[in-house]
Amino acid sequence: MANYGTNEFKGGLKIMLDGDPHSIVSNEFVKPGKGQAFTRTRVRNLKTGRVVERTFKSGESVESADVMDTSMQYLYSDGEHWHFMNPETFEQLAADKTAVGDAALWLMDEAVCEVTLYNGQPLAVTPPNFVEMTIKETDPGLRGDTATGGTKPAHMETGAVVKVPLFIEEGERIKIDTRTGEYVSRVK
Amino acid sequence: MNWQPSASLASLREAARLRRSIRSWMERQQVLEVLTPSLSRAAATDPHVLSMATDDGRYLHTSPEFPMKRLLAAHACIAAQTHGDSVLPTQLQLPELSDCPDIYQIATVFRSEESGRFHNSEFTLLEWYRVGMDHLQLIEDMSSLLKHVWLAFDKPWPGLETRRYGEEVHRRLGLWPEQLDTGTIEQYFLAAGRSYPQAIADDVDAALDLFMDEFVMPEFAADAFTVLMDYPVSQSALARLGQDDDGRAVAQRFELYFGRTELANGFHELSDAAIQRERFEADLHKRDALDVARVPLDENLLQALETGLPDCAGVALGLERLHMAVAQHTHISEVISFDDQRA
Numbered sequence: 001m002a003n004y005g006t007n008e009f010k011g012g013l014k015i016m017l018d019g020d021p022h023s024i025v026s027n028e029f030v031k032p033g034k035g036q037a038f039t040r041t042r043v044r045n046l047k048t049g050r051v052v053e054r055t056f057k058s059g060e061s062v063e064s065a066d067v068m069d070t071s072m073q074y075l076y077s078d079g080e081h082w083h084f085m086n087p088e089t090f091e092q093l094a095a096d097k098t099a100v101g102d103a104a105l106w107l108m109d110e111a112v113c114e115v116t117l118y119n120g121q122p123l124a125v126t127p128p129n130f131v132e133m134t135i136k137e138t139d140p141g142l143r144g145d146t147a148t149g150g151t152k153p154a155h156m157e158t159g160a161v162v163k164v165p166l167f168i169e170e171g172e173r174i175k176i177d178t179r180t181g182e183y184v185s186r187v188k
Numbered sequence: 189m190n191w192q193p194s195a196s197l198a199s200l201r202e203a204a205r206l207r208r209s210i211r212s213w214m215e216r217q218q219v220l221e222v223l224t225p226s227l228s229r230a231a232a233t234d235p236h237v238l239s240m241a242t243d244d245g246r247y248l249h250t251s252p253e254f255p256m257k258r259l260l261a262a263h264a265c266i267a268a269q270t271h272g273d274s275v276l277p278t279q280l281q282l283p284e285l286s287d288c289p290d291i292y293q294i295a296t297v298f299r300s301e302e303s304g305r306f307h308n309s310e311f312t313l314l315e316w317y318r319v320g321m322d323h324l325q326l327i328e329d330m331s332s333l334l335k336h337v338w339l340a341f342d343k344p345w346p347g348l349e350t351r352r353y354g355e356e357v358h359r360r361l362g363l364w365p366e367q368l369d370t371g372t373i374e375q376y377f378l379a380a381g382r383s384y385p386q387a388i389a390d391d392v393d394a395a396l397d398l399f400m401d402e403f404v405m406p407e408f409a410a411d412a413f414t415v416l417m418d419y420p421v422s423q424s425a426l427a428r429l430g431q432d433d434d435g436r437a438v439a440q441r442f443e444l445y446f447g448r449t450e451l452a453n454g455f456h457e458l459s460d461a462a463i464q465r466e467r468f469e470a471d472l473h474k475r476d477a478l479d480v481a482r483v484p485l486d487e488n489l490l491q492a493l494e495t496g497l498p499d500c501a502g503v504a505l506g507l508e509r510l511h512m513a514v515a516q517h518t519h520i521s522e523v524i525s526f527d528d529q530r531a
Binding site: 007028030032034035036037040053056057058059 | 234236237301302303304305306307382383384385387388391393394397398400401423425443450453506
């Protein structure tokens with residue numbers, strides 16, 4: 001397995017720390033003019049999602065993590081696993097609840113997701129930034145109310161609940177930003 | 189590839205104004221501008237300051253300190269000869285000192301493996317030496333220059349506070365720097381929930397460096413100057429040893445900060461050639477321990493010290509960071525025409 005020196009650190013680099021794969025979120029070079037240099041990083045544990053601060057002495061090296069982001073198409077869920085397919089090799093993989101996490105709320109319609117593989121197994125699933133969904137249930141729309149800026153909860157087919165403007169009706173299709181879980185626009 | 193500069197035209201104008209204001213202050217103070225070589229057969233020995241080697245076996249300087257001190261020693265020597273054999277260069281008094289002028293230089297310097305928000309491997313140092321001054325007088329002198337610069341930028345003087353290294357450590361750890369071991373510092377990090385690199389091993393000075401950066405510098409006034417003085421003896425570098433107000437041995441060294449960013453490092457200059465050689469040798473041993481390549485000692489400097497360096501204090505100030513401070517830039521690339529990535 002390859003090693004990375006602190007001078008190769010950059011955002012997105014995947015490294016092994018305490019036996020778990022981590023992704024570097026940010027790193028900062030710290031050095032007193034005449035003193036020891038350090039690299040202060042914020043790293044995300046790819047198994048738990050927790051972000052912690054970790055400081056390295058310059059020149060330290062850490063093992064790279066065998067972690068790969070692959071674009072995969074969502075196929076279906078059997079209730080226990082979510083199944084994805086590599087659109088180029090047609091290889092299929094099943095991700096469990098831990099790996100899918102909140103992404104489950106946005107998985108439908110053969111969405112192309114980023115699946116993070118660790119030693120070949122799905123570790124995390126990132127849904128597309130934007131998805132389109134049909135509203136399953138919401139309070140009746142206030143026709144013409146496009147100005148007040150008020151919102152109401154709307155329930156999606158996947159179980160996601162999104163705050164939508166008051167004029168939106170049940171059965172309408174809307175665009176959602178999955179990173180924030182916020183309503184973006186109506187889809188005509 | 190990116191051919192465009194990293195600094196805006198407005199920023200380049202600020203940099204020019206900064207250099208102009210410095211030169212006008214130096215001229216008014218009758219400090220002589222000098223230039224010394226960027227390439228040398230010898231290099232700085234500091235284990236944490238890495239010189240770039242050229243393929244003819246020389247080194248790009250990391251600061252113009254050594255040749256500037258050689259100039260001071262040479263000028264003092266001439267002054268002493270002019271005023272008779274009874275005067276030693278180190279004991280020059282006024283008016284002999286007028287033959288041994290204060291000197292300054294704005295030098296491009298090079299440090300390997302330094303890059304980040306406040307680091308560019310090629311940068312500019314303003315370095316100046318005041319004959320007959322000690323580090324305390326030099327802090328006053330530096331403060332006068334900074335006021336002049338802030339005035340040139342029509343900025344209100346942000347104020348300057350003095351802190352003592354030992355007191356900052358003692359207030360938090362209950363011990364003085366010379367009493368510390370790495371275990372005590374590591375415990376403090378763990379209790380505060382902060383990450384502590386195991387690779388520090390038993391290097392107390394490295395642990396102190398990180399301790400200062402994690403716990404002390406964040407408390408410095410955000411948009412004002414702080415002078416940190418009375419450094420631990422183990423971090424004396426090229427400074428004389430002296431005593432603090434309580435009689436503890438300290439290095440007569442100071443650093444200037446703006447917010448928590450280090451801008452300058454100054455010394456009441458060590459003039460004892462034998463002690464200087466010991467420190468160089470100690471640096472080389474530390475380099476061995478850290479697996480950092482040895483460099484040739486500057487025998488010319490040692491010889492100049494043997495002949496006699498006049499009593500003086502000197503300081504090196506990073507101009508890019510000063511520019512960032514006075515004109516509120518957040519990344520060093522904004523004040524360099526072409527930063528490391530584009531050079």
